Amino acid sequence: MVKIAVMGHGVVGSGVVEVLMKNHNGIERRAKEGIDVKYILDLRDFPDLPYADKFVKDINVILEDPEVEVVVECMGGVNPAFDFCMSSLKAGKSVVTSNKELVAKRGQELLEVAKQNNLNFLFEASVGGGIPIIRPLTQCMAANEITSVAGILNGTTNFILTKMITENMSFDDALRLAQNLGYAEKNPSADVDGDDACRKICILASLVTGKHVYPDKVYMEGIRNITLEDVAYADKFNAVVKLIGMFKVQEDGRIQISVAPRMVSKSDPLAGVNDVFNAICVVGDATDEVMFYGKGAGKLPTASAVVADVIDCVKHRAARKYVYWEPAVDNMIADYHDEVCSMYLRLCGKSTDELMVIANELCRECVYTDGVNPDEIAIITDIGTYAEQEATAKKFLERGVNVISAMRTLTL
């Protein structure tokens, strides 16, 4: 019987305890040993729970108990989660976490200490909730050179965009609905401004490049400015608007990485991912495109990913898992102005005939569509670097054309 401790008894932490108890027999069969929660660390009291006697308020009880082999961190936030995880590793305990902010911001330091102490630091639940992605990326696709990853990594924004697309609901109304359903926080910034997706794409980029990619280095744009007109134009271009976290590995080994709303062609499997579902497309040189789809959040999906990591820790006490990346290096992230893509531009300020003439002059192979409102059109520009796209937009302004909105397209 392996003893573990769970730090934090919120949504995910309580889910971990629930999954361990509910599927006890199957888990024991797969781990080849029983797994027993010895302590739960939480400052709150839960006197009515059947396992109320397991609660402790002092981390040192866990750190000083040599019986505890694995510590599960489900507290969220960087502090004190980082200190508690670090202390656990230094006390010789493997650590499993669902905390994407922690892994994205301080993961390398924890991986380093885990490596030095021949312990595991695992975080399958930090990206994609219950969707298996960390292990497939590091193990199943280990024979590939991975060239790009693009994902719908945040369920809340995908829910909002789905409501805008399928029910013509405004951003504000869709956000309010998401809040009422408990999908979005009262302060929705981490979701709608892209921070949450950014942390997840950083974790995936760190795994693929083998070097820590920090969120504050990543170009990030949220979905607050997406309008119903943008969504309608996307439909005219046979596309949908999705918040995409992505990176591409350049020939020189540097990466293009960003979080931004993009027009995604309906022929792309990511386009069909709706509501709170997440999906991650990985392109490897041998496998080509592979996609992983499922619920990216929620108590039991996330908890089940945490428990799978715990099982792995228990099974691999002899042989540490090789999840690891090195410290960040300078200059590994390419300037976002160098990204090659085409752009959706919504144009007005002239007659539609004049708009088309000017568009044809500035973008020789552009695709355009009639306006969803009178006196405007929308185009998809020629492919070029983002710097070139900005130059084109500037030329439109110089010709007296008003660019009402602009959005990247998704090209892998």
Add this chain to the structure above:
Amino acid sequence: MVKIAVMGHGVVGSGVVEVLMKNHNGIERRAKEGIDVKYILDLRDFPDLPYADKFVKDINVILEDPEVEVVVECMGGVNPAFDFCMSSLKAGKSVVTSNKELVAKRGQELLEVAKQNNLNFLFEASVGGGIPIIRPLTQCMAANEITSVAGILNGTTNFILTKMITENMSFDDALRLAQNLGYAEKNPSADVDGDDACRKICILASLVTGKHVYPDKVYMEGIRNITLEDVAYADKFNAVVKLIGMFKVQEDGRIQISVAPRMVSKSDPLAGVNDVFNAICVVGDATDEVMFYGKGAGKLPTASAVVADVIDCVKHRAARKYVYWEPAVDNMIADYHDEVCSMYLRLCGKSTDELMVIANELCRECVYTDGVNPDEIAIITDIGTYAEQEATAKKFLERGVNVISAMRTLTL
């Protein structure tokens, strides 16, 4: 440097050698050791290859060389692949295979000997080609009780059905096109009659239940009888026709398992899987629905899955992977007459008004649609066991109604 041998230099075997050479550095970094192909077993000669000196024709050269630690089997078929794999395991070498027929028909015996000798017998490539599925199912979802699996497991039939659906091509024409493109064999039976999908769903069912599920115990129906009318009716019901390999775990632990064409609602993520792509939906009690999507066949995707297994063998020489299932037990597969589903029925032989009256009498909550031809209608029957569905069809016949075609729907 770890020495391996590759048995069979066909499409997959040559792909394995290619991936190992092309991505040598990345693979060495991930395996923590270089991987060197010492022998390639093939009865043919390849004098022009740069690695022509590696070819051998006698399996004993490999078996008797203690330097060879991992043997990769890409020969296909059960004989002599089974004997060669068994001999390799008995000679103390781990075995990796892409051979679904071998794993589905004789996998348990090989797993048993691998276990006894503390060796690995891995087969990620046998299901879904380059799509990671075996490892996610056994590791990432280890905290779940898996309740059902349903997949589009054969790219050839999915290509044919996609052509029928999107280009109104007849089955015969679509099959001919698939043959011309090299997707289908001259004798297409293994694909279109369901054997290939059946082997794959048996492997997944064996993994989930922990007991060998043999293909000859599985209800199987191919796609030869699917007509363009069936496809058109599916569209009227907002569904598409897909060849689905699936199983559900019943309350009593027995499984419902089948391969059959089914009408799949367009709201199901499997409905959007087109052309030669495969996808597998797994439902766990904690994760809910998770889907894996990608190319289910092809030289490099399949080879990359084989190489990922080789990397795992190399990394885990100390700790054997716990992929294993026990011998089959009697009575573990439920009678297919007990499966609960609704059915699509295409009806004629009376006026459409009379057909609707009779349909309403026999299926009180059925959904129906106008005929794609005059003097016929189609319905989706009430949910019931397959035995009940057969009884209903018989009642239609007794009332003078002709049932032109019948197909299950997909309900997980």
